[in-house]
Amino acid sequence: MSSVRLRADCISHAYKSLSVLDDISLTAEAGEVLVLVGPSGCGKSTLLGILGGLLAPTSGTVRMDGEARSDCLNPLTYVFQDFSLLPWRSVAGNVSLALEGTRLDTASRHARIAEVLGLTGLTEFRDALPKQLSGGMRQRVGIARALAVRPAVLLMDEPLSALDGQTRDLLLDEFAGLIARSGVTAIYVTHNLSEAVRVGHQVAVLSRRPGRLREIIRIDRPILERRPSDPDLVSLEAMLWRLIREDAATADREMKRA
Amino acid sequence: MPDPRGHPVPFRAWGFAPRDIPLAAAATLIGVLVLWQAGASAGLISTKFLSAPAQIARALFDLSVSGELWLHLSASLRRLAFGWLIGTAAGLAVGFAVGLFTLARSPGMAIVSALFPIPKIALVPLFIIWFGIGEGSKIVTLAFGVFFPTVINTMAGVDGVPRGLIRMGQSFGLSRMAIIGKIVLPDSLPAILSGFRITTSTAIILLVAAEMIGAEKGIGAFVLSAGNLYDTDSLLAGIVVLSVMGLIVSFVLGRIERALLGWR
Ligand SMILES: Nc1ncnc2c1ncn2[C@@H]1O[C@H](COP(=O)(O)OP(=O)(O)O)[C@@H](O)[C@H]1O
Ligand SMILES: [Mg+2]
Numbered sequence: 001m002s003s004v005r006l007r008a009d010c011i012s013h014a015y016k017s018l019s020v021l022d023d024i025s026l027t028a029e030a031g032e033v034l035v036l037v038g039p040s041g042c043g044k045s046t047l048l049g050i051l052g053g054l055l056a057p058t059s060g061t062v063r064m065d066g067e068a069r070s071d072c073l074n075p076l077t078y079v080f081q082d083f084s085l086l087p088w089r090s091v092a093g094n095v096s097l098a099l100e101g102t103r104l105d106t107a108s109r110h111a112r113i114a115e116v117l118g119l120t121g122l123t124e125f126r127d128a129l130p131k132q133l134s135g136g137m138r139q140r141v142g143i144a145r146a147l148a149v150r151p152a153v154l155l156m157d158e159p160l161s162a163l164d165g166q167t168r169d170l171l172l173d174e175f176a177g178l179i180a181r182s183g184v185t186a187i188y189v190t191h192n193l194s195e196a197v198r199v200g201h202q203v204a205v206l207s208r209r210p211g212r213l214r215e216i217i218r219i220d221r222p223i224l225e226r227r228p229s230d231p232d233l234v235s236l237e238a239m240l241w242r243l244i245r246e247d248a249a250t251a252d253r254e255m256k257r258a
Numbered sequence: 259m260p261d262p263r264g265h266p267v268p269f270r271a272w273g274f275a276p277r278d279i280p281l282a283a284a285a286t287l288i289g290v291l292v293l294w295q296a297g298a299s300a301g302l303i304s305t306k307f308l309s310a311p312a313q314i315a316r317a318l319f320d321l322s323v324s325g326e327l328w329l330h331l332s333a334s335l336r337r338l339a340f341g342w343l344i345g346t347a348a349g350l351a352v353g354f355a356v357g358l359f360t361l362a363r364s365p366g367m368a369i370v371s372a373l374f375p376i377p378k379i380a381l382v383p384l385f386i387i388w389f390g391i392g393e394g395s396k397i398v399t400l401a402f403g404v405f406f407p408t409v410i411n412t413m414a415g416v417d418g419v420p421r422g423l424i425r426m427g428q429s430f431g432l433s434r435m436a437i438i439g440k441i442v443l444p445d446s447l448p449a450i451l452s453g454f455r456i457t458t459s460t461a462i463i464l465l466v467a468a469e470m471i472g473a474e475k476g477i478g479a480f481v482l483s484a485g486n487l488y489d490t491d492s493l494l495a496g497i498v499v500l501s502v503m504g505l506i507v508s509f510v511l512g513r514i515e516r517a518l519l520g521w522r
Binding site for chain 2: 052
């Protein structure tokens with residue numbers, strides 16, 4: 001299990017004059033999944049970029065504490081909404097990209113690739129190109145690539161949002177299982193509340209732009225024991241929806257900027 | 259009285275879907291050649307102004323047997339190869355620099371935008387003054403003409419690399435060189451290769467022009483002197499050689515594209 005915590009202190013961010021995040025403090029606890037929900041455009045992707053060091057916040061700090069496992073090759077690792085696969089590389093080649101230029105020798109690299117392809121059910125697709133795969137299979141590659149580097153913190157930006165509803169349900173089960181069993185610390189951005197209550201130990205609710213932290217909800221039931229029909233999860237989802245419903249409606253009517 | 263079963267919905271999506279018929283393409287070309295030859299044999303086309311296909315073929319044969327063709331062709335191909343390679347290498351280097359580095363971008367683009375619109379043929383006399391009437395001025399003319407479109411296509415290719423892919427590379431801790439070599443270069447390759455189609459044909463045009471301005475050897479010079487002698491057979495033979503040259507180049511590029519861009 002990952003013993004790394006990721007803590008954001010008083011993060012604010014603005015794109016030029018557009019204030020996007022306002023004084024956000026939260027912590028992804030070691031080995032837990034922190035879910036960020038909020039209406040579209042509230043700054044979730046911005047916050048995730050800041051948390052993983054892909055974006056410098058206007059103010060505030062992000063700290064990582066705890067030791068990453070010794071086999072970790074890239075402590076802060078992303079899974080992207082649009083998969084971000086290289087179209088000219090095969091499934092195995094895309095996973096390999098994350099391992100090339102690291103201290104792994106060729107043999108252990110191949111072993112790692114085989115291992116994560118096995119975990120994600122991609123073994124028979126190892127030589128396929130991304131364009132030959134369905135959206136769900138492509139995101140499996142995204143997950144396999146991320147798991148291959150043994151991350152300390154996994155940062156996922158709406159990993160299932162580009163998929164159709166049925167594929168999403170199937171992958172949600174798989175991903176929740178993979179994340180829970182690997183014990184990685186994770187931050188999971190979504191606008192889908194049923195995803196939030198399925199994978200989160202904590203659910204942080206952001207207001208509409210500029211995103212402020214409205215509430216953090218803990219869910220104690222272990223992830224592997226959760227079922228979509230659990231009454232307490234269903235009522236939690238309804239409660240979250242009441243929290244953000246008005247914000248979502250207002251955000252939808254707002255004019256686009258930039 | 260309306261039909262109670264309703265009426266069938268008429269199909270409306272006709273046309274706008276042209277298909278390729280390779281046989282029709284071949285038949286058209288052969289047909290034109292046959293008509294041309296027939297017209298010339300029947301005396302409907304004056305062969306003094308437009309030689310018949312058979313005469314052109316005969317001239318081609320004679321020129322290749324006498325070795326004259328190879329003399330001119332090899333001179334032209336050497337200039338083409340050197341000029342194109344030099345212009346392409348320089349263009350790729352500048353194109354990548356402008357696409358990747360702030361420090362190179364504005365200065366590079368200022369110079370490219372200022373010099374790109376100059377018709378390169380107009381510079382041949384200047385290059386002759388600078389580099390002499392020999393090979394130097396011709397190769398520089400070609401290189402110069404190839405350089406600008408290469409810069410522009412390369413830069414467009416690099417600019418077009420999805421930022422998300424670059425962020426992905428950075429998020430996995432790839433080095434700058436690895437990002438350039440494993441993400442930027444392959445992603446901009448389609449744009450670069452389609453630029454090669456433009457620059458190879460530009461190079462052939464400039465080659466002929468430069469050879470007409472001052473050269474003893476080369477297909478351009480050969481066509482010009484055949485014209486001066488009213489030798490339309492040889493003149494057209496030279497033009498056939500030039501178009502075959504263009505066809506071969508485009509065929510080779512097509513092969514390279516298929517080999518390197520099969521993932522698309
Ligand atoms: N690079 C950028 N430059 C300017 N504005 C941006 C940029 N990225 C995002 N924004 C704006 O910031 C706001 C928050 O964006 P984002 O973090 O993507 O929200 P979310 O992921 O919650 O939908 C949006 O209004 C968006 O238009
Ligand atoms: Mg987003």
